[in-house]
Amino acid sequence: MQAWRERHPVAALTLSWVVTFLAAVLVYICLEMPNTLGQLRLMEFARIPAEAIMAAVILLSLPRRARVIVAAGFGALVGTIAVLNMFDMGFNEYLGRHFNIILDWSLFGDARGYLKDTFGGTATQVITVGVIALIVVLIVLVALAMVRLSNVLVTYKAIATKGTLIAGTVWITLTAFALEFHGIPLAADHTAGVIKYQVRAVQETLRDEAEFKKVAKVDAFGNTPGSQLVPDLRGKDMIFTFIESYGRSAIEDPIMAPGVDSTLAADTQALSKAGFAAKSGWLTSATYGGSSWLGHSTTMSGLWVSNQQRYRTVMASDHLSLTDAFKKTGDYDTVGVMPGIQKGWPEQSFYGLDKVYNAFQLGYQGPKFSWSTMPDQYALEQFQKQVHSKPRTDGKSLMSLLILTSSHQPWAPIPKLVPWDQLGNGSIFDSIEKAGNKASSVIADTTKSRQEYGKSIQYSVNSLTQWLERYGNDNTVLVFLGDHQPIARVSGNHASRDVPISIVAKDPKVLQKIDSWNWSDGLRPAHDAPVWKMSSFRDKFLTAYGSTPHPKTN
Numbered sequence: 001m002q003a004w005r006e007r008h009p010v011a012a013l014t015l016s017w018v019v020t021f022l023a024a025v026l027v028y029i030c031l032e033m034p035n036t037l038g039q040l041r042l043m044e045f046a047r048i049p050a051e052a053i054m055a056a057v058i059l060l061s062l063p064r065r066a067r068v069i070v071a072a073g074f075g076a077l078v079g080t081i082a083v084l085n086m087f088d089m090g091f092n093e094y095l096g097r098h099f100n101i102i103l104d105w106s107l108f109g110d111a112r113g114y115l116k117d118t119f120g121g122t123a124t125q126v127i128t129v130g131v132i133a134l135i136v137v138l139i140v141l142v143a144l145a146m147v148r149l150s151n152v153l154v155t156y157k158a159i160a161t162k163g164t165l166i167a168g169t170v171w172i173t174l175t176a177f178a179l180e181f182h183g184i185p186l187a188a189d190h191t192a193g194v195i196k197y198q199v200r201a202v203q204e205t206l207r208d209e210a211e212f213k214k215v216a217k218v219d220a221f222g223n224t225p226g227s228q229l230v231p232d233l234r235g236k237d238m239i240f241t242f243i244e245s246y247g248r249s250a251i252e253d254p255i256m257a258p259g260v261d262s263t264l265a266a267d268t269q270a271l272s273k274a275g276f277a278a279k280s281g282w283l284t285s286a287t288y289g290g291s292s293w294l295g296h297s298t299t300m301s302g303l304w305v306s307n308q309q310r311y312r313t314v315m316a317s318d319h320l321s322l323t324d325a326f327k328k329t330g331d332y333d334t335v336g337v338m339p340g341i342q343k344g345w346p347e348q349s350f351y352g353l354d355k356v357y358n359a360f361q362l363g364y365q366g367p368k369f370s371w372s373t374m375p376d377q378y379a380l381e382q383f384q385k386q387v388h389s390k391p392r393t394d395g396k397s398l399m400s401l402l403i404l405t406s407s408h409q410p411w412a413p414i415p416k417l418v419p420w421d422q423l424g425n426g427s428i429f430d431s432i433e434k435a436g437n438k439a440s441s442v443i444a445d446t447t448k449s450r451q452e453y454g455k456s457i458q459y460s461v462n463s464l465t466q467w468l469e470r471y472g473n474d475n476t477v478l479v480f481l482g483d484h485q486p487i488a489r490v491s492g493n494h495a496s497r498d499v500p501i502s503i504v505a506k507d508p509k510v511l512q513k514i515d516s517w518n519w520s521d522g523l524r525p526a527h528d529a530p531v532w533k534m535s536s537f538r539d540k541f542l543t544a545y546g547s548t549p550h551p552k553t554n
Contacts, residue, residue, distance in 0.1 A: 020152055023145035028052070030078045030142055031191050035088035035098070046181060047188035048171050051078075056164040059150045060157060067150050075146030079139035081194050094487045096288035096497075101198060102205045103308045107291070113371075119440065209309050216303055216317050221542055222552025224320075226328040232513060232546040234331055234397070236477045236505075237388070240322065241402040242296055243460045244340075245409065245453070246482030248282065248498040249491040251524060255447070256454030261524060263458040267465040268522040271504065274469045279511050280502040280525035283534040285484045288497050293347075295483030295499070295534065296403070297321075300351065302538030315350045322538050324352030325547070326399035333396050335387050337362070339379045340372070340405045351401065357386065366426030367433040372405040374426060375415035376463040379404065381423045384471050397475070407460045409487060411452035412437035414459055420470060450490050461523070468504065478504040479541075500525050501537070513544045 005012040031049040034040055055074055059067050087099040116124040153160040174187035221229070250260045268278060286306040287294040297305040297314055300321040305311050326332040334353045338345070341358040348356050359373040362382040369375060383402060392398065406415055413436020418428055442448050468478055482499030485491045502523050505511055517540070520526040532540070543549075 020148060023148045026142060026145050027075065027078060027149065030082035030138075032188065033082045033085045033190075035085040035194070036092045037089050040089070043181060043184050047184065047186055047190075048167060048174065049191065050171055050187065050189040051191045053164060053168050053171060055146075056153060056160065057168075060153055060161060060164065064154075067154070068147055071146040071150035072143045075143035076139050078146070078191060079142035081191050082142070083135050083138065084198065085194065093489055094289045095291065096485075096488050096495075098197075098201070100201060100205060100307065102202055106308060205307075205309065208307075209313070212303075212310050213313055216313055216319055217552070217554050219302075219319050219552040220539055220549045221320050221325065221547060222318075223550040224548055225550070226330050228548040228550070229325045229329050230542065230545045230547055232544075233326075233477065233510075234329070236475050236507070236510070237397055237473075238326060238332070238399045239402060239476065239478045239480075240300075240400070241404060241464060241478065241480040242292070242299075242483045243404050243457070243464070243480060244292060244407045244483060245486040246407060246457055246460070246499060247285075247485030247491060247495075248500065249485055249495055250454060250457045250482075251500060252527065253450065253454075253491070255450045256457070259454050260457050260461075263461055264522070264524040267461060268524070270469060271465055271523075274472070275474075275506045276468065276472065276504050277506075277508065277511055277521070278502050278504040278523050279514060279517070279519040279521060280500055280523055281517060281519040281529045282498045282525055282531040283481060283501050283537055284531060285482070285497045285499050285534050287484045289484060289487040289491075292403075292483040297347075298534045299481065299483075299537055300401075302535055304533065304535040315347050317350070319350075321351050322541065323399060323401050324350075325542060327352040327354070331396055332399040333392060333394070334399045334401075336401045336403075337379060337383045337387065338401075338403045339364075339374050340403055340408075342373065353401065357382070362386070364426040366429040369406060369413055369415055369429075369433060369436070370410055370439050371408045374405075375429055376404040376406040376460050377415065377417055377420070377466075378423055378426050378429070380463055380467040381420060384467065388471060404460050404464065406463070407453070407456040409449075409453075409490075410439040410443040411449060411456045412439045412442035414452060414456050417459065417462060417466070420466070446489055453486050453490050465523075472506070474506050476506065477510055478502075480504070498531055499534075517544070 028049065029045065031051055032045045032047060034044050055071075059071055062070060084099065084101065091097055091099040091104070112124060112128060115127060119127070171187045174185070179186050250256050251264070271278065283299070285295045286298040286304055291308075294305050294307070294311055297303075297311055300323060301314050301319050303310070303314055303319065305314055320328070323334055327334045334351075334355075336348065336351065336353040336356040338356060339359050339362060341356070342360070345356060345358065362374065362379060364374040364378060364382075366374065366378070379402070383400070387400060388398065413433050415429060416432050418432075422428055437452065442452050464478075464480060468476065472478070479501070481501035484499060485495055485497055488495070502525075503511065503514065503519075504523075518530055520529045
């Protein structure tokens with residue numbers, strides 16, 4: 001290399017300055033990297049970063065060895081912050097919130113499983129290796145870039161000192177006069193702000209964990225005897241069903257709503273002909289775009305389970321869940337049907353479920369529909385055959401918890417309804433799956449994603465209501481709701497967290513008990529129907545159906 005430099009001094013000098021320029025650009029981009037895709041615009045990079053000025057001041061004052069160590073450390077920190085900002089982009093785009101550096105690492109395993117189901121094992125492996133390599137290379141390159149820039153500063157110390165002084169003066173002036181360009185401050189301290197935010201987020205997470213443990217120990221119905229729980233529902237077969245990603249956007253967004261609303265109207269009419277009536281309202285979910293288990297546990301526990309740490313706390317507690325309340329009466333067998341579960345599920349104990357049917361216990365031999373292991377119609381038919389139709393030899397009623405998954409992103413391919421008596425082992429869906437859209441053709445197209453999302457909700461709701469028409473009886477009471485809104489790219493960056501909830505029954509007394517809730521008649525809640533926090537539903541439901549509070553405080 002040295003010989004080449006001596007033979008080609010001009011080329012060597014040019015290459016050296018090009019590398020230095022690229023190093024400066026890399027560090028600058030990482031310093032100004034926004035944390036949402038909406039902010040990823042050229043104007044965001046037209047600012048003077050305070051961190052660069054401070055770094056120059058420090059590096060110019062240090063001896064060589066210390067300077068190299070500090071420069072490399074600062075570069076690695078800047079690279080790491082840039083990676084965290086990229087994580088933030090992804091979490092804001094899909095989950096509508098920032099990445100939590102304490103709680104969210106476990107979600108990457110779920111993300112990898114989602115990619116595998118969507119794109120296949122080989123593509124997922126390539127993506128995983130590529131992402132890890134990109135993260136490592138970025139951090140290393142930024143560290144090396146900072147070392148190179150520090151060497152340049154020292155080589156041209158006099159010029160660098162004057163330039164740093166001028167830049168500092170300009171930054172202070174811009175800050176003092178709050179000068180902006182298209183609403184963006186020209187003087188930036190973005191990276192320092194990100195560090196402050198992350199430190200504060202860590203502190204708040206740790207404080208929240210301690211406070212939530214105290215909250216979870218308080219339970220208005222924790223000491224209520226079984227004989228005083230839901231007395232007005234004795235003899236009813238209760239079914240609680242969550243429909244994946246069924247949110248307010250499905251009913252009110254101009255792209256998705258027409259099809260979904262017509263489905264809800266037609267299904268309301270069909271159920272009415274079958275003797276059923278329904279009332280519907282809104283719940284504000286504790287999660288958004290994903291992490292469905294947070295919505296499930298919030299609804300069933302009556303606690304605001306908005307992050308993974310809260311979820312672990314609740315699952316390890318003896319806080320009364322709605323399902324467990326029915327079990328505690330001694331008059332119900334409790335069963336879960338969860339086609340999305342493909343591994344051990346210790347949460348069964350918290351929910352008080354005597355039996356859980358997972359993806360491998362429903363006899364399905366048809367194709368997967370992307371993430372969803374089986375169509376909702378098939379899962380419901382197996383619920384009927386293996387659970388609902390079985391006579392209760394002990395004279396008990398049935399309390400069931402169903403999690404339907406066909407409306408899970410990426411909404412391609414989507415199942416179609418087939419004659420119920422032709423479902424068999426599910427192989428009838430082979431041709432439907434092959435003829436459906438490919439996930440890769442939908443996932444990157446916002447308009448198409450919205451359209452297909454709406455169709456998936458129609459399919460799930462149709463499957464559930466047709467099951468109820470076909471197999472429901474005078475004692476069937478169905479409560480179904482969404483767990484969260486779809487991802488922000490589909491529902492919109494400023495969409496609410498509201499999800500629809502409906503209670504359906506033949507016995508008019510069941511719906512009369514909730515007249516005071518002022519819910520809308522039918523399966524479609526009105527725009528101005530009451531909106532409650534999802535965590536309030538458990539206590540309202542238990543109270544409406546005659547449960548007597550006996551608080552537990554520790």
